[in-house]
Amino acid sequence: MDTMADITGASMNRAAAAAGVERSTAEPVNKSAARSLYAKRLRIHPKAAHGVFRRLKWAIMAVTLAIYYLTPWIRWDRGPNAPDQAVLIDFPARRFYFFFIEIWPQEVYYLTGLLIIAALALFLATSLFGRVWCGYMCPQTVWTDLFIAVERLLEGDRAARIRGDAMPWTVGKIARKAVKHAAWLVIAVLTGGAWVFYFADAPGLLADLVRFQAPAIAYMAIGGLTFTTYMLGGHAREQVCTYMCPWPRIQAAMLDDESLVVTYREFRGEPRGAHRKGDSWEGRGDCVDCNQCVAVCPMGIDIRDGQQLECITCALCIDACNGVMDRVGRPRGLIAYDTLTNLQRRTTGQPPRFRLARLRPVVYAVLIAVVGAVMLAAFSSRGSVELSVLRDRNPLFVTLSDGSVRNGYTIKIINKRHQGRDFRLTVSGSVPAQLSILAAADETATVTVGPDRLASFRVFLTVPAADVRGESAQVTFVVSDTASGDQAVYDSVFRGPSK
Amino acid sequence: MAQGREVDQSSGTETTGHEWDGIKELNTPLPRWWLWTWYATILWAVGYWILMPAWPLVSSYTTGLLGHSQRAVVAQSLAEAKQAQIGYTSRIVDASLAEIEADPALLEFALAGGRSAFAVNCSQCHGLGAQGGPGYANLNDDDWLWGGTLDDIAQTIRFGIRSGHDEARVGDMPAFLRDGILDQAQVEDVVTYMLSLSGEAGDAEAIARGADVFAEQCTACHQEDGVGSHELGAPNLIDGIWLYGGDRDTLIQTVAGGRAGAMPAWIGRLDAAAIKQLAVYVHALGGGE
Numbered sequence A: 001m002d003t004m005a006d007i008t009g010a011s012m013n014r015a016a017a018a019a020g021v022e023r024s025t026a027e028p029v030n031k032s033a034a035r036s037l038y039a040k041r042l043r044i045h046p047k048a049a050h051g052v053f054r055r056l057k058w059a060i061m062a063v064t065l066a067i068y069y070l071t072p073w074i075r076w077d078r079g080p081n082a083p084d085q086a087v088l089i090d091f092p093a094r095r096f097y098f099f100f101i102e103i104w105p106q107e108v109y110y111l112t113g114l115l116i117i118a119a120l121a122l123f124l125a126t127s128l129f130g131r132v133w134c135g136y137m138c139p140q141t142v143w144t145d146l147f148i149a150v151e152r153l154l155e156g157d158r159a160a161r162i163r164g165d166a167m168p169w170t171v172g173k174i175a176r177k178a179v180k181h182a183a184w185l186v187i188a189v190l191t192g193g194a195w196v197f198y199f200a201d202a203p204g205l206l207a208d209l210v211r212f213q214a215p216a217i218a219y220m221a222i223g224g225l226t227f228t229t230y231m232l233g234g235h236a237r238e239q240v241c242t243y244m245c246p247w248p249r250i251q252a253a254m255l256d257d258e259s260l261v262v263t264y265r266e267f268r269g270e271p272r273g274a275h276r277k278g279d280s281w282e283g284r285g286d287c288v289d290c291n292q293c294v295a296v297c298p299m300g301i302d303i304r305d306g307q308q309l310e311c312i313t314c315a316l317c318i319d320a321c322n323g324v325m326d327r328v329g330r331p332r333g334l335i336a337y338d339t340l341t342n343l344q345r346r347t348t349g350q351p352p353r354f355r356l357a358r359l360r361p362v363v364y365a366v367l368i369a370v371v372g373a374v375m376l377a378a379f380s381s382r383g384s385v386e387l388s389v390l391r392d393r394n395p396l397f398v399t400l401s402d403g404s405v406r407n408g409y410t411i412k413i414i415n416k417r418h419q420g421r422d423f424r425l426t427v428s429g430s431v432p433a434q435l436s437i438l439a440a441a442d443e444t445a446t447v448t449v450g451p452d453r454l455a456s457f458r459v460f461l462t463v464p465a466a467d468v469r470g471e472s473a474q475v476t477f478v479v480s481d482t483a484s485g486d487q488a489v490y491d492s493v494f495r496g497p498s499k
Numbered sequence B: 001m002a003q004g005r006e007v008d009q010s011s012g013t014e015t016t017g018h019e020w021d022g023i024k025e026l027n028t029p030l031p032r033w034w035l036w037t038w039y040a041t042i043l044w045a046v047g048y049w050i051l052m053p054a055w056p057l058v059s060s061y062t063t064g065l066l067g068h069s070q071r072a073v074v075a076q077s078l079a080e081a082k083q084a085q086i087g088y089t090s091r092i093v094d095a096s097l098a099e100i101e102a103d104p105a106l107l108e109f110a111l112a113g114g115r116s117a118f119a120v121n122c123s124q125c126h127g128l129g130a131q132g133g134p135g136y137a138n139l140n141d142d143d144w145l146w147g148g149t150l151d152d153i154a155q156t157i158r159f160g161i162r163s164g165h166d167e168a169r170v171g172d173m174p175a176f177l178r179d180g181i182l183d184q185a186q187v188e189d190v191v192t193y194m195l196s197l198s199g200e201a202g203d204a205e206a207i208a209r210g211a212d213v214f215a216e217q218c219t220a221c222h223q224e225d226g227v228g229s230h231e232l233g234a235p236n237l238i239d240g241i242w243l244y245g246g247d248r249d250t251l252i253q254t255v256a257g258g259r260a261g262a263m264p265a266w267i268g269r270l271d272a273a274a275i276k277q278l279a280v281y282v283h284a285l286g287g288g289e
Helices: A052-073 A109-129 A132-137 A139-155 A158-166 A171-197 A202-210 A216-236 A238-244 A247-254 A292-296 A316-328 A340-347 A359-380 B032-051 B070-084 B086-094 B097-102 B104-126 B150-159 B184-197 B204-217 B248-257 B272-283
Strands: A016-018 A087-090 A095-098 A101-103 A261-264 A335-338 A385-391 A405-415 A421-429 A434-437 A446-449 A453-463 A472-481 A487-495 B015-020 B023-026
Touching: A016 A316, A052 A087, A052 A132, A052 A139, A052 A171, A052 A202, A052 A316, A109 A132, A109 A247, A109 A359, A132 A139, A132 A247, A139 A158, A139 A171, A139 A216, A139 A238, A171 A202, A171 A216, A202 A216, A216 A238, A261 A340, A292 A316, A316 A335, A335 A340, A385 A472, A385 A487, A405 A421, A405 A446, A405 A472, A405 A487, A421 A434, A421 A453, A446 A453, B070 B086, B086 B104, B086 B272, B097 B104, B097 B150, B097 B272, B104 B272, B150 B272, B184 B204, B184 B248
Parallel strands: none
Antiparallel strands: A087 A095, A095 A101, A261 A335, A385 A405, A405 A453, A421 A446, A421 A472, A434 A453, A472 A487, B015 B023
């Protein structure tokens, strides 16, 4: 067994917690016993954990990182007039492409709907399963996990790292640290790089980036994200979750007595103490005080102190403790996902109960369904042509030499297909209006709008003197595709002189 | 009274040496970082005075060694903007007005340029919507004094009406009463006749008398049936659109005192491209011929 340098400088403890289980000297950063008002930050070196939840975290990390890095490279053919990237936020052309969906800037309310659904989904997940976002899916968690894994790969596990940090600065130490920081920077640059590929065509932008011909903003964005990824994932780590992020505090409000949290079963574990092989387990708790749960915690807390703000419910302590329980021959689940009411029930000997269909999750689920349905309905009723009519306000109307009255309009037609289309413009209403389009090719009131474009036209409506009805009359403009018959309508008015 | 300076024990700072009713004040030194930043800002200020425009003098100002001037920056930006448009403006200068109207890209540019030039130069008299007012022509309708074709409009813009330019358009509506050509009764009769041409009822005898006066005095310019003449700038008297007002009193005033409205000549004030764009814009307001 290797000796381990205690990070607080206390004397080394070689005692084993149980047969085949070494006692870690890891101290939690925020003990319930001795809290000070101000404490300097102590660097945490989480030990590697092995188990179901660790494997789950690896899987989620792989999936989320794969989605993040690979999505910009997926191709989607939209024809010759449009970009062929599946997910693209095209700022210069002001479009958002998502596979078969194309959103114009006027339709940004879909983003609102998406954000509402995302927020409600987060609330739903939290009310049911606790802080699973924090522990498994949050980018800070994923990237910090990745950075710690790289650090563990290059510098060894917890014991080796603490030893290495305590040693004087030799050339070897400098080289090792440099390699680690270089690896971190590479990951950080790739993160920033992946981000900018969402905003431009990925293959083209990559070629420009390596040839130093990309726009300055691309380099600045990559630089900024490199800096933040490196600092937050490499250095700030758990400080982000404890001090910077508002989500822990919101999550704390989201949790209730029936949400899943990581619980230490005090009724089973106490009184804790070292266990010698062959000793009885009567009259003592299952906790052998090996401190493995503290050693593996990426937040540096002791879950045996109870629920804490810092606990991101990543369940690595569950994996560590289950491993130890297996080795000492006790049942698993000394630390486990459970609800606080169940912890209460188990403590008093009652059977646990999991209630998923509580009012809060049901309300969230219903709201998600409603918002989703509204968005789906709005989305499926999107037309491929849109019409907007701006009536001239200055002058309101013009009286012509034969006494007829004329109103001017600016018509804006949006063609959402990726090929140019011809549209016929007609007007109907309570007054017999003659329609003419400025600079029209012929008398048929047909205009051409390019692919994926907005075109505007000046249109005049003229009504003979005898047919002018009062100061204001309703008219309706209808624009219809000459080929497919797709239509859009817009109501306006026709104004005349006051009688 | 100034007393000896002491050193305060808990902070290690000297006192100022003064005491007021037993109260002493610590003379805490300014933080070094603050002090040096302050010195740096002073140095920066002096450097700025020397290099950049800074101090007002009696009727000018110190221009600074770098010779930077915001006016020059703006003039530069304007020149660059004009240069950026050279592709279109040179084509507009070369093309005829009809060609500009036939080319969609040129037309779009000319309409936009015409709209902004109109707002700056013409809207003061003709209104932002070009609807004019009493004495200022409504450019939206199809009633033109001097013709509404593209070339007519361009001519009017270039040389104006009674503008003093050699090639200005000049019309002549005499002051029939003031100059003694007609008397009051005749003026009223001819106005009654004129209104009757547009269908307004009036005393039959007055109309008959007015018809004679009209045939004698008015047909030379306004033509037999009152339709007016674009060559002479005589308005159409039967279409219900009036430059100064179509009510009886105003019409009497027009005949009695004459009219001589003026429009400035824009040649020399606006460049050729701007005048052409304006002509296209006005023609496209809806009433162009």
